[in-house]
Amino acid sequence: MTSNTRVVVIGAGLAGVRLARRLGELGVPALLVGEEEHRPYNRVLLAEVLAGRYAPEVIALPTPAGLTRARVSGIDRAERRVTCADGSVIAYDTLVLATGSNPVxxxxxxxxxxxxxxxxxxxxxxxxxxxxxxxxxxxxxxxxxxxxxxxxxxxxxxxxxxxxxxxxxxxxxxxxxxxxxxxxxxxxxxxxxxxxxxxxxxxxxxxxxxxxxxxxxxxxxxxxxxxxxxxxxxxxxGVHPRVGLAQIAGLDVRKGVVVDDELRTSDPHIRAIGDCAQHADTVYGLATPALEQADVLAELLASEAGRSANASARYTGTRSLTRLTLAGQDFLDLAAFGEPTPRPGDDVIQLADATRGTYRKVVVRDDRLVGGVLVGELGTVGALARAWEGAEPLPSDGGPLLHLLTNDGGS
Structure with missing residues (x-):
């Protein structure tokens, strides 16, 4: 069987599904190729399935219309086609690697x-x-x-x-x-x-x-x-980027598949996003950067296809916040961003309540919020993250920052 699709996305994880859905919304045909037999799902919530809190279908992602279940075994860059383990061949104009990562x-x-x-x-x-x-x-x-x-x-x-x-x-x-x-x-x-x-x-x-x-x-x-x-x-x-297909195809691979600000690999017809991609020497391995990369690439591919989209879209990196929420009777909620370990000369504001099991700490360098970590009662995390992402100078009296740390309505 041979099929022709302009954009082919290998990998039906968070990044691949997000890209296929955004492309569909922008009117660009895309074929998503995933090898797992299950519906695409949010890997971040697997621990809640293991705990028995969620059934597998609860963490399922909306499945794009163009989903093919197959394991891709090779990429023919000269002919612009991929070969699957079942012998089928899929032609592409643009190929996107969203192959994710493997456990160490x-x-x-x-x-x-x-x-x-x-x-x-x-x-x-x-x-x-x-x-x-x-x-x-x-x-x-x-x-x-x-x-x-x-x-x-x-x-x-x-x-x-x-x-x-x-x-x-x-x-x-x-x-x-x-x-x-x-x-x-x-x-x-x-x-x-x-x-x-x-x-x-x-x-x-x-x-x-x-x-x-x-x-x-x-x-x-x-x-x-x-x-x-x-x-x-x-x-x-831990995990490591899943780059076997890219290596066999002769793409530039270091820790991950090397991409530029347009998520383009060393082959101009192949892009990479998510856990397998290495941008500016960084492999993120986190959900937020993967979703941001998918959104940027959707805009670029839609523009190339002649759809109205943002042709100037670029991925310049993610200042990502790590958040772990473990629900249930024994609730645990924590968040960390930036650099929570201070350097000499940094200012640190820290609040802890052993009885309530809460902990809040932020690090300020040159009047800018550079990192923080919070455990329990995360009502302030949204406001703190915005102050960190904006990288704007903080008022010298420190009052607003202390207000952010203590005001649970700040998010």
């Missing part, structure tokens, strides 16, 4: 089966809907679960498993949880939250070995020889 699988002894093809029974990555459904099916009250990785994904997974009744141990290699987003004070509140749910947290802890009996996991061994019994192991060690 750490080089642990015993992690892979003898043929290296799949993880042992009881060991799960946590990246896709299939991963989530597999974990949901496997978890049972009282079972021993070890989560490897204490970043955003690991914290979410550990909390979800604890809410399902598992005995959860979280092993984090660095000295504190979510160290990329949070400062020590906020990280400590996240630690307390997990411990109140019954999660046992080990920091500065390197996992060395996953031990299996009969092909099923039985324990996880640390570098100091200490072993944790495990019926279930979740790998939450």
């Amino acid at each position: 699988l750490p080089p642990l002894r015993g992690l892979f089966t003898t043929d290296g093809a799949e993880l042992p029974e009881g060991v799960h990555a946590f990246r896709t809907m299939d991963d989530c459904l597999g974990l949901s099916k496997a978890v049972r009250p009282g079972m021993r679960a070890v989560v490897i990785g204490g970043g955003l994904l690991g914290v979410s997974a550990a909390r979800a498993l604890a809410q399902r009744g598992a005995q959860v141990v979280l092993a984090q290699q660095s000295e504190r949880l979510m160290e990329r987003q949070l400062d020590p004070g906020a990280s400590g509140l996240v630690l307390r939250h997990l411990e109140e749910l019954g999660v046992e947290v080990h920091t500065e802890c390197r996992v060395r070995d996953v031990r299996c009996v009969g092909g099923a996991v039985r324990s996880v061994e640390m570098s100091d020889g200490y072993a944790l019994d495990a019926d279930l192991v979740v790998l939450a060690c």
Whole structure:
């Protein structure tokens, strides 16, 4: 089968779906190619599905009309066509790579089966809907679960498993949880939250070995020889851009697929957006930049197609705010933006309420808000984020900034 579509988008995640929908609104035909059998979904909310709070269909995205389910196996740049694993061929005028990212699988002894093809029974990555459904099916009250990785994904997974009744141990290699987003004070509140749910947290802890009996996991061994019994192991060690197709096609790939301000790769007929794209030496791996890139590219492609759109649209980077909202009875809400760790000479305003479990801190440099972190009661986050994004000088008396920190109606 051969089909001809002007714009072909590979990847039906947040970035690909957003682009296809925006192009449709602008009157540009687009074919979206996704390999997962599920309806496109919001990956950010997978932990809520694992926790049992949401059914899978609740986090589904509106599905564009032009969605084809197939796994793309190769790109022929000379002929401008892609080949799928089922043998079908799709021609394109413009190809967009929105291939996302893959989970990092750490080089642990015993992690892979003898043929290296799949993880042992009881060991799960946590990246896709299939991963989530597999974990949901496997978890049972009282079972021993070890989560490897204490970043955003690991914290979410550990909390979800604890809410399902598992005995959860979280092993984090660095000295504190979510160290990329949070400062020590906020990280400590996240630690307390997990411990109140019954999660046992080990920091500065390197996992060395996953031990299996009969092909099923039985324990996880640390570098100091200490072993944790495990019926279930979740790998939450981060992600890396999914760039295999781009590499085989000979595109410029470093950490991600290199793109310019028009999201154009080293091939003028191929663009890239989302987790797989590297813009100005940055791979974001976050939802907000992916959506912004999709919106900019939709405007550019619509303009090239002769539709009325913004031909001058450019992507110049995203000042993104990281927000984690874990709903339910044991509510946790946190946000971080910019640089929450001060440099020498920076001014810091910090408010903490141990009883309420709230923490607010902002960093000011040269009279400008450069970063902040908030945990609990985030009514001020909208106003603070706007002040940060605007990068405007703050009044010298500091009054308005203190008002932003303390006025819960500020968002």
